[in-house]
Amino acid sequence: MTPDRFQLQRVLGTTERAVRFAMKPLAGRGFPLRAPTTPRGVIVPDQPDTLGAAYDTEWARRPVATISRSLIVNGPLRLAIGVLTRPRVSGLDRLSALENGDDTMPVVFAANHESHLDTAILIHAIPRCWRRELVVAAAADYFFDRRWKAASASLALNAVPIDRHQTGRRSAETFRGLLDDGYSILIYPEGGRSPDGWAQEFRGGAAYLAQRAGAPIIPIYLEGSGAIWGKGARRFVPGRTQVVFGEPIMPDADMSSRKVAARLGSDVARLADEATSSWWEATQRFASGTTPSLSGPETTSWRRSWALHDRRRRTKSGRPRPRPEWPQLS
């Protein structure tokens, strides 16, 4: 690996020098070729905050943007995800009652979150009738704090900002409007990527949005993306992932959004149990109330990662483990 890294640095260095050299003629120039300086004593008015949760992503759903997104997403991105993460998708038959060709109603997909790859993997796995009009709820303070980040996220992933610390009324209205227009929403109820591989508590935002809009929630469990490129990981190691779709949670006006959130959490925990053992054992444990928690054991940090390692070993996802070598006999 070492020679390659230096190679890259050499190339970057050469490029930087070439750009600097090309920019030399501009060095001595001033305004209007370069940005103006502010005179002393002048108060510059505050620009309205058009970033963060207030970023308007409507342009990304116009036809031109949609077409260019389908060229980026449907082609190369899906291929790359298929090769690098080799997702194994199961449970799609549970959605068969909701699929209705062109009349399919929009739903809210709620998944656990381990890595930036999750959205791409889920876009790969979600059936075509929802994938065509899918919007991703992305953290406003992470994806929409810079203009270039906001623009790329909107264009590439059809992302919409959501304030993850407090689901404001504005977000709720935006999402409700999107659901009414027929867009399905992909949201991560944890609010962020898992820091240590175990899931965090599911917040009520997803349930709240779905309740307000009267849309079914599809719980999804994602396994293995954290091992490939988790939070804080410096390197990307190709491996295997697993996507398990659960039974839809139909909207029920009588249930409070907190109850729905709890139900969503337990459904995803049950899917996780199904993915790491077998459906029958998971069903039996669910019936007796002994489904293992998604957030892992409530112990000190080293024991949590120990248990995580055990759990990852039971699945086929994550990084490929080294195979035992055959002895050389001659």
Added chain:
Amino acid sequence: MPRPGFVLDVDRSTPPMLFWHGERFSLERLPADRSRVIYPAEPHPGLRDVRAEIRRAIAEPLDSEPLAELLNPDMKLTICFDDVSLSLPKMRRPDVRQLIVEAVLTEAAAAGVDDVHIIAALGLHRRMHDHELRHVLGDRVVDSFASSGHLYQHDAEDPDNLTVIGTTDHGEVVEINRRVAESDLVVYANVNQVAMDGGWKSLVTGVASYRCLSHHHNPQSLENTRSLMDRHHSALHHSIWRMGSVLRDHGPRVFQIETTINTDAFPSPFDFLSKREWEWTARDRASYLATSKSLDRTPTRISRRIFHSIKAPYAVTGVNAGFTETVHERTLAEVYRQHVVEVEGQTDILTMGIPFICPYNPDSVMNPILVMCMGLGYMFNMYRGRPLVREGGVIIMTHPTYREFDPAHHPSYIDFFDEVLADTTDPHEMSMKWERKYAEDEWYRHLYRTQNAYHGVHPFYAWYWGAHGRAWASRVIIVGGHPDTVRRLGFTPASTMTDAFELASDVVGTRPTITHLHVPSVLVADVR
């Protein structure tokens, strides 16, 4: 609103009719003013939410306590399901059996049941391949149970796992799978595609032994089965129902879950197959031309693979659960509602096109014996009351009937064709002279038990299935079949339909009346 089936009287403006011809089709013109065509009903609409309907059925069963009350943690629960011979063609995933088994297992988990066995009730049919099990039961059930050995296939030749539960008053021994007999509750997941199946037949044939089956799978019974689709006039079903009473009185508690499906068998681009010819749109005609022209140029091997990979968009039209006999009456009512077509009188000739598939060759070759079984067995028996053709009339079928066999699935069929049919085509004679040798051959037994072969005696059963048809018609003609092979079956080969009518003329005269059975959709003709 789906239209019911009806009888078309052919006149000069009737277009040519579609005939199946194995893996191809042909359009044949039937003589005007003395031919009629029986069209099946259009598919009835399916249930909106099958899972909810299944849950309702097992919570509110017929003549039984709800399933939840029958389950307790210390019990032995066995779930049996119909094997790969249903549905034809196989339905899209999820298969309704997957939905039933998952619903039952969810109840079982809630009740804390641990000892669960899931058995494919295949009788003397072949073992299912892994991908077929996954198609029928879904990955979740197979992954959960196969590795622990609790999901397996009935083995009728395993003496340690068979037990006699009783004898009927006609002296018929009821010998079934030991696990089934010794369970506290047996749940059966059934798909009733035709009126022949379901009721006591599910368990009495599906988990029985050769000894038990030979009481009704024999030429006598099948010649007196008039017809297979009408259990009240079928010696086969009378025997099975007698055995069912023994099962009810001395066997395990049975919770039968039966489902009915509509007749929506073909997705586009093959949906023109179930449409009435004069209603073919330009698109349908283009589909037909494209399909038949390309099939003519495709090697049989490939066209067979294409056809066997069709997944039918069947919709479930009803779910009933509870006590076997009550459930089955409801199921039959639903099946007849979809299938029955009223027909007046019989004709001299019955024509039918034989498709590429019958219940005994899913994903496999249709060998000549199965052509006979499908034509004279199943399709001839699609009646109630009287057969569509008069006694002593002529039956004309269209199929290429090549001398080709699948050595992995049908090894005993090859020897049956070479040895038994070369000697005799009479079902009674072969039953006395040859059946025992094939039933007891160690090699066939080994292949049935460990590979994916039909039991050694199965070709005999396929032949007996056509015994009634064979005795009823005075001549059977196959159009477009390989001549030597057709003669070996005891039939007459003809190259075209016109030649076939000519060959029939010494029996039925030069101006016979003709009925054409417009399958592929299944129907039951109620002949007055």
Added chain:
Amino acid sequence: MKALRIHDRDRRFAASRLGSVLGSPNARGRGPLSLDTSAFQQAPTTEWQELKVMLSGICGSDLALIEGRASAYFDPWVTMPFIPGHEILARTAEGHRVVIDPVLGHQCRGLPVPDDVSAPADGHDYSHMVGGQIEPGIQTGFCCSAGGGWAERMWAHPSQMHSVPESFSDEQAVLIEPVAGAVHAALIALRSRDEAPLLSVIGLGTIGISTVAALRHFRPDARIVAAGRYPHQLEAARQVGADVVTRFDGLARALRRLTGTAMIGPDTGGGADSTLDCVGSGDTLRTSIGTTRPRGRVVAVGMPAEVTVDLAPLWHRETELVGAYTYGTEDVAGVRRHSFEHAIDVISSFPSPWLLSATYPLNRHRDALAHAATAGRRGAFKIAFDLREEN
């Protein structure tokens, strides 16, 4: 005298090897055989007598030699130029009909006869075949001094001549030689086979049919399975007494049905007690070994050439692979008779004339050889040259 002669010309042999790939070369007239008229050669020794040939059959070994397919093994045993033809019915000077045992043994060559030898092909040492008063040569029909059947006249030693029963027609008589070969092969196959053996015969040309008939003649209790290719062969096999008749690809299954054994791959776990391979190709030898029971016997009756056979099954099943060459003195139930005498019995018991399917005069030798080479496909068995008018 008119005769067909094979000359030693490499070019023509090379041409015929190539030609045999495309079909019989004699149809194209490029083979090594030529029809010439020349003086009748000298008698090899004074004992030899002149005979007038009546009918002379064409055998598979003749065809192999002409088409250049014969094994190189025979090179020292054959001397050129020679007149082919060893299935001979001829008339002596006194007018008696005789058939010829063509093997050139001790007596023909004027060598002392060892004690254990009574017929020319008996014995444990073949060295005499290249010695004595005549040139090296295994048989009449392969030796430059001995003449052969495809000619108007020939020489024969009295030890080679066997008289033909009066009741036999000429067509029956010319079959005595090939049937004798079949008798010899059948007796080899039946050595130490006591109760109701299961016998399998592969290949149903003249030799195959004769073998089935011979087996049935010696052992009415045996079960015989015959495998052939063409419908007329299958029908003939049924008529001469085969119990089960099948095509080549159905042989393993037929043996499996009769023994109740298992199939292991393409072979049977058990199989026939003895198999007679009357074809001699790599495929049939492999099938023979694979469908004969372990410690059974495979008799190679038809003359094989250089074939490639996987011998692992032979090793594993401890199969006895034995050749059957022509005829000799046979010991049946303690009685010693020549194979030809048994052949006469066998022919008497089956309707043999139809084994001789067609005859040709010498000058139509190209058609005759083409017919013989494709006999199976054309519904024929034995083809012979008819020289009765010329004499």
